[in-house]
Amino acid sequence: MRILFFAQTKDAAETSELEIKISGSASFDEIWEKLVAVKPKLTEFRKATRLARNGEYADAKTKFTDADEVALIPPVSGG
Amino acid sequence: MKIEIQITNQPIRSRSLTENYPAGAIAEFSGIVRDLENGEKISALEYEAYSPMAENEMRRILESLNEKFPCLAAQVIHRVGIIPVGETAIYICVVAKHRGEAFSMLAEFMNRLKQDVPIWKRRAIVKTESAQPIVSVAVKTSGHGNALSLDDAVAEISSCCQPLPGVHAPLAESLGRILRENITTTEDLPAADKSTRDGYAVLKNDSSEILSVVDAIHAADWKPRQLKIGEAVRIATGGSLPCKNVCVIMQENVERNGDIIKIVRHESNLNIRKRGEEIRAGETILNSGAKLDAGKLALLATVGYAQPLVSPKLKIIHFTTGDEIISPEQKPKPGQIRDSNSILIHALLKNFPCELVQQHLPENFEMAKQVISAFSLQPPAFDLVLVSGGASVGDKDFTRPLLEWLDFEIVFNRIAIRPGAPLIFGTNGNRAAFGLPGNPLSHFVCFHLFVAAALKKLVGDEPRKFLRGNLAAKLDDAPNSRETLWPVRCEIQNGKWELTPLRWSSSGDATCLAETNALIRIPANRGSIESGAEVEFFRTHY
Known part of the structure; x- marks a missing residue:
């Protein structure tokens, strides 16, 4: 699974992209657990950061598979 | 509502809503970077x-707001990258019948954008007294700054190059181009019920053993007639059936005597293709974005699209530089080398529909400018400019001023990959330019990684993706602070990609290149990789 980081989460992860392996499908929370395990600095962003699956916002019910592109979307500030 | 969305790292200048709408209101908004x-x-x-997500979200928001505040058109341009104070970060134009909807759409869109669209203010660049002109900040790395990673450089190229407008081209000139329209047929295929065999058409409910042949239908014929019991029509493969409720008996299953046939073997197949069985009228058979290959061109011909809307043929100019470069048929004197980059670029570009002009330039800058002026080789006559540095020419001395003289703004000039540095990338509007390092292997790597990314974006093709495969032998390499693209030979073994690292030393580049059909990606500081390990790679043969 390809994970993309943006803005503050990119700084915390110290990379813009990460590849993690999951088997079968994973929940929203399971993805976070995996991420925080590899990049502990992401913990503080967990509350305010949304996840996107293949370019669309995910929610607590979303199932993720290994083929998905997942992006961490911290609070946005465009415009 | 017509929606146009663009995310760009270029200054927002053009306002391109030029169509005529039955509008009573056009509301425009520019969000400007303030000095505080x-x-x-x-x-x-x-x-x-x-x-990609930001564009989708903006579209989704506009579409949902359009239900509440119906408008005719909306255009949103958001600039990213470094935006100097006083310049526009976002531009919105809404066209509506009445001002009420236009104002509401605009205001509400901005509110929703600030909640949901994945765009971020990353940092403020604080004013310093000795400030260089602000445009120089846009150069990602000058001098010894931190060089761009492969991914960042590709992302930069991708955001600087936007797909060029499509053109209608004859099928014979469309091979390899990207389709820019959805292809929907207005015809059924086949257009009528047809026979799939050479044989005899008879009524399905006819149980006669002996029938009289009353007509013959060839593939091109259209001869409707109502068959009666006891009647058969000779029909060729592809021939249109004479009427409804018939089947075709293969000629091998009958004995013919004059105009009489006798059925000697019964068969269960109807041997017909129904009208519209393959394609129904109104069906979309090819989508915009498809790369046209022989089969797709044949399909377009079948459904009558003789001039599809496709990506334009790119106009490319390739300059070689360096006074020590001689042509392949010459014998080098001491200090001279034969030009291999011209044929390398020529051959690599064969995979992209383009018109290529190649020109050698003298090393003297003033003389080079004269050559370019004399041959009218300046942009905007070209979509892409490539400059190959000669081995002895420091490209700081030549390529960069040359590109700047041609009005290109340098976007980056250092990348953290090997081989490949120094690579220069610049833009001039939607035109791109690359200064490529002179060494042939660097050329090859930079072409596949960066030039191909620009070419693909300009024509609207999918970006290249890395594949995964396994090393067939240990790769011996000392850890390097830069990401490495290592030449390999790839082949499929037992359903898996196996990658054999090639011997690569700077002196053996040309021999190594002749064997290379893929490049693997070794992360910075990784060093040697064991045989069998999984690595990322991409193929350099299309």
Whole structure:
């Protein structure tokens, strides 16, 4: 699974992209657990950061598979 | 409502809503970078976007608001990268019948954008007294700054190059181009019920053993007639059936005597293709974005699209430089080398529909400018400019001033990969330019990684993706602070990609290149990789 980081989460992860392996499908929370395990600095962003699956916002019910592109979307500030 | 969305790292200048709408109101909004951010004087803001999602979200918001405030058209341009104070970060234009909807759409869109669209203000660039002109900040790395990673360089190229407008081209000139329209047929295929065999058409409910042949239908014929019991029509493969409720008996299953046939073997197949069985009228058979290959061109011909809307043929100019370069048929004197980059670029570009002009330039800058002027080789006559540095020419001395003289703004000039440095990338509007290092292997790597990314974006093709495969032998390499693209030979073994690293030393580049059909990607500081390990790679043969 390809994970993309943006803005503050990119700084915390110290990379813009990460590849993690999951088997079968994973929940929203399971993805976070995996991420925080590899990049502990992401913990503080967990509350305010949304996840996107293949370019669309995910929610607590979303199932993720290994083929998905997942992006961490911290609070946005465009415009 | 017509929606146009663009995320760009170029200054927002053009306002391109030029169509005529039955509009009573056009509302425009420009969001400008102010000189104060959190109470501090700044000279620029840097924005970042998750572009594909940001575009989708903006579209989704506009579409949902359109239900509440119906409008005719909306255009949104959001700039990213470093935006100097006083310049536009976002531009919106809404066209509506009445001002009420236009104002509401605009205001509500901005509110929703600030909640949901993945674009971020990354940092403020604080004003300093000795400030260089702000445009110089846009150069990602000059001098010994931190060089761009492969991914960042590709992302930069991708955001600077936008797909060029499509053109209608004859099928014979469309091979390899990207389709820019959805292809929907207005005809059924086949257009009528047809026979799939050479044989005899008879009524399905006819149980006669002996029938009389009353007509013959060839593939091109259209001869409707109502068959009666006891009647058969000779029909060729592809021939249109004479009427409804018939089947075709293969000629091998009958004995013919004059105009009489006798059925000697019964068969269960109807041997017909129904009208519209393959394609129904109104069906979309090819989508915009498809790369046209022989089969797709044949399909377009079948359904009558003789001039599909496709990506334009790119106009490319390739300059070689260096006074020590001689042509392949010459014998080098001491200090001279034969030009292998011209044929390398020529051959690599064969995979992209383009018109290529190649020109050698003298090493003297003034003389080079004269050559370019004399042959009218300046942009805008070209979509892409490539400059190959000669081995002895420091490209700081030549390529960069040359590109700047041609009005290109240098976007980056250092990348953290090997081989490949120094690579220069510049833009001039939607035109791109690359200064490629002179060494042939660097050329090859930079072409596949970066030039191909620009070419693909300009024509609207999918970006290249890395594949995964396994090393067939240990790769011996000392850890390097730069990401490495290592030449390999790839082949499929037992359903898996196996990658054999090639011997690569700077002196053996040309021999190594002749064997290479893929490049593997070794992360920075990785060093040797064991045989069998999984690595990322991409193929360099299309």
